[in-house]
Amino acid sequence: MNLKDLAAMLGLSQTTVSRALNGYPEVSEATRVRVRDAAQQYGYRPDSRARSLATGRAMAIGLVIPMSAKQEMVNPVFADFIAGAAETFAARGYDLVLSLVANADEERAYRAPTTRGRVDGLLMQAPLTSDRRIAVLQQTGLPFVVHGRTSDHDDSYSWLDTDNTTAFRAATRHLLEFGHRRIALLNGVEEMDFARRRHLGYSQALSESGIAEDPALIACQFMTETYGHAAAARMLDQPAPPTAFLCSSLLVALGARRAIEARGLKMGRDVSVVTHDDGLSYFPNGDPGAPIFTSTHSSVRDAGHLSADMLMRIIDDPDCAPLQTLLTSTFVIGHSSGPAPTT
């Protein structure tokens, strides 16, 4: 059922029918009702491509999802990010077009989002510290917002990021104030910019207290439970074990807790744990109001929401200056951290 067919059926022109359905004022209320009823009855649905071709707007947003090709790892965070973004977009009538891109695959990273006309803007996630894709996106001229930042790129693009450095500095300080001196960092892969920034915050807090960083207390890997367990176990079995762990994700913290408890120690008393918490819907930190882990909390779903809002604003006004939002994570006190044990 075309617009043409529908118009013929009604004895009207395509113009009038189109206007009636799209709410233009130049059409009488009587015919509008007539048109709407007929459209409903015959199940008419405009063809999105034709409409998009005519209007110039695709009514779709591209989502560039990085995959670490090496380990076939999918970022567990992106589901919630999308969920947040999708709400905003759906409300404005935009669809989401995915392009999964292996970090290494420059060619597709370039081509995929560039297929002309598919999308009106892009959302990019999880940039590496040295990520060339941002430059590529800038060249295309398409509006885009990056979730995260790239340390080695100038700041001439729009991004939304969490205050990773500040948050991890605060978390480290929290542990320092509790008297901890040997604080381990179980970080993500430091190719990722967020991991690099968290490490930086950790380093800053340590050096502010005049404590030297111990390489034996630092691990960086894909953030899984087994990794958290293995790294924590290894460190705890050292001659000079850490009295506290700072983790980059709840999953890692879970692993650390297991290592701690397997050694007959009690988390929060013998060994403290502080973790970052992305607030993933399917992975809550305890029950609402009763957090288990002391954590720096920043909802990645909210980040999705806000990134989408930003992108919408840029699409509405393409010539505006780059928008940049820095979210401050909240520090949540749970049962997992406490005073350093007096030896």
Next chain:
Amino acid sequence: MNLKDLAAMLGLSQTTVSRALNGYPEVSEATRVRVRDAAQQYGYRPDSRARSLATGRAMAIGLVIPMSAKQEMVNPVFADFIAGAAETFAARGYDLVLSLVANADEERAYRAPTTRGRVDGLLMQAPLTSDRRIAVLQQTGLPFVVHGRTSDHDDSYSWLDTDNTTAFRAATRHLLEFGHRRIALLNGVEEMDFARRRHLGYSQALSESGIAEDPALIACQFMTETYGHAAAARMLDQPAPPTAFLCSSLLVALGARRAIEARGLKMGRDVSVVTHDDGLSYFPNGDPGAPIFTSTHSSVRDAGHLSADMLMRIIDDPDCAPLQTLLTSTFVIGHSSGPAPTT
């Protein structure tokens, strides 16, 4: 840069340029090279909407992602499913269009995938036991494949599913053979069809051994670590605690393990745990070759791959009979299960 512009620039017709770029034989090798070079040089990229409008194919697949509105829960499994599917689609030049749909929101569930022309087919996930969306999809006439099944719908559509019932029956038998008599089931929400089928398998195995099902040993909820912990803890503190847990996800199993170990018990010796393992890339069951949990394993990423293959086949031959694939999960022996303790 249009096709028109490019053609004018080259002194050729649009026809010839289009054919040169799309590899039609009616164009001489010399001009083909000339055209390709020019396209490269001027960065010509065909407009996907125009092409799609002309060819009739959208070169995109819709992905219906359910969200449980109540709890704002995003299915953690879908990231890996998408990753698998995306590989197949990308190889064939198809994009992925997301529509997140709240389970309750019938209206959007209906409308979203129906926007005409956006997609050539649909992939649907995680159906409920009584899911009306399948009927809706059938009405649209669009090719689609469901990941999972719906027990209360006839079998006239294409699906790919894991043998949930058989797997959970086998897992339960495994525990029964070890002498366990009080086996707890920590299931997902039983609105979901897969959860219902797993419960069924569990029930079958029990009744085959003449054991009555104990409601106090059955829990069904969104599958989180805290849920696993809370449910397992509650059950272990009963007067007649279970000697084994059968879990629907690794996250839940992790919680159960925590509850077990917190009571000074050893998993695999005092209390056994068997879990389903979706093989999520970011959540491995121990290291490769050294599984921690005894599990029924079925890679959801592979499922994505295969579903995509099926959909491609249906799109190529729309009149073929419904394709239906039942994956058999492998039973993996880990350290988490062993003989029931002799009391």
Next chain:
DNA sequence: GGCGTTGCTCAAAGCGCTTTGGACGTGAGT
């Protein structure tokens, strides 16, 4: 009566591509 207004409707020109149905040599076969 002539004029501008207002309200409703339409024909037709795109949007940027693919594809059909020739056109125009060129060389071989009869």
Next chain:
DNA sequence: ACTCACGTCCAAAGCGCTTTGAGCAACGCC
């Protein structure tokens, strides 16, 4: 010399929508 096939290219007709510019009544106003 005429035909026929072949290789190479083109003009133009869509695909299904939006939007411009204009037409046509009917109406009130000077």
